[in-house]
Amino acid sequence: MPVITFANTKGGAGKTTAVLLLATELEQMGFKVTILDADPQYWISRWRDNSAGKTGIKVIPYVTQASLEKHIQEGRREADYVLIDLPGARTPLLAKAIGHSDHVLIPIQGCSMDAQGGAHVIELMQYLADRGNIHIPFSVVLTRVNSMVTTRALQTVKALLAERRVHVLNTPIIERSAFRDVFDCGGSLHTLATGRASNIDKARDNARAFADEVLMHEALRCRKLQLGRAASLQAVA
Numbered sequence: 001m002p003v004i005t006f007a008n009t010k011g012g013a014g015k016t017t018a019v020l021l022l023a024t025e026l027e028q029m030g031f032k033v034t035i036l037d038a039d040p041q042y043w044i045s046r047w048r049d050n051s052a053g054k055t056g057i058k059v060i061p062y063v064t065q066a067s068l069e070k071h072i073q074e075g076r077r078e079a080d081y082v083l084i085d086l087p088g089a090r091t092p093l094l095a096k097a098i099g100h101s102d103h104v105l106i107p108i109q110g111c112s113m114d115a116q117g118g119a120h121v122i123e124l125m126q127y128l129a130d131r132g133n134i135h136i137p138f139s140v141v142l143t144r145v146n147s148m149v150t151t152r153a154l155q156t157v158k159a160l161l162a163e164r165r166v167h168v169l170n171t172p173i174i175e176r177s178a179f180r181d182v183f184d185c186g187g188s189l190h191t192l193a194t195g196r197a198s199n200i201d202k203a204r205d206n207a208r209a210f211a212d213e214v215l216m217h218e219a220l221r222c223r224k225l226q227l228g229r230a231a232s233l234q235a236v237a
């Protein structure tokens with residue numbers, strides 16, 4: 001089953017938040033989800049400890065370069081989706097996780113001019129394609145975007161990505177306090193009490209739209225694979 005890695009070598013880009021939003025939305029839709037927590041800060045594992053009785057998402061803590069492959073194989077067997085949360089650093093784990101992924105999501109802060117950490121990952125993806133003939137689909141997801149105004153920083157980041165012809169998801173992850181509250185309270189946006197956070201409905205809609213878009217790209221990727229296989233079989237016949 002598909003493996004989706006979240007990568008940006010810059011700390012604080014919004015990787016862990018995006019992993020948690022996608023995982024909890026997929027669970028809400030009825031999918032079985034495993035998260036591999038390879039971030040030494042273990043935010044996802046702490047969230048899982050805080051979520052007793054509120055989620056069935058399986059979290060594997062302390063994932064290292066040595067254990068990654070084994071956990072991916074187990075996850076592929078057991079779950080509908082395997083999500084990998086990486087540290088915000090350039091580590092050998094990054095290339096290994098990317099190499100085993102079906103899709104790489106690169107969260108880049110829409111509120112910050114600094115898209116450098118995302119650019120490192122994009123360069124790595126392009127290197128793998130050019131030198132290793134390894135073509136893994138990747139998309140940027142803009143994070144912490146201001147819901148009220150389109151800032152100059154956001155316009156600059158979008159222009160840079162368009163120049164490099166990088167695919168950007170239509171749905172940005174908006175800056176919302178509810179996304180932070182999920183870490184504090186455990187569970188998901190759906191188990192969070194309505195009065196606990198402001199604009200909870202908008203936060204839920206945002207998370208759902210993000211998950212829907214990721215699923216749509218997964219469905220397209222699978223369709224392309226099937227068409228590719230059918231074409232190869234016809235060529236052989």
Ligand SMILES: Nc1ncnc2c1ncn2[C@@H]1O[C@H](COP(=O)(O)OP(=O)(O)OP(=O)(O)O)[C@@H](O)[C@H]1O
Pocket residue numbers: 008010011012013014015016017018039041043086087088089143144145173174175176177179180
């Ligand atoms: N959309 C958002 N709305 C509100 N707060 C957010 C949002 N995204 C991230 N944050 C906050 O920004 C901080 C960094 O986010 P997060 O931990 O998701 O980034 P990260 O890329 O995983 O960081 P690291 O590289 O350190 O692992 C956290 O305090 C988180 O709660």
Ligand SMILES: [Mg+2]
Pocket residue numbers: 015016017039043085086087088
């Ligand atoms: Mg993190």
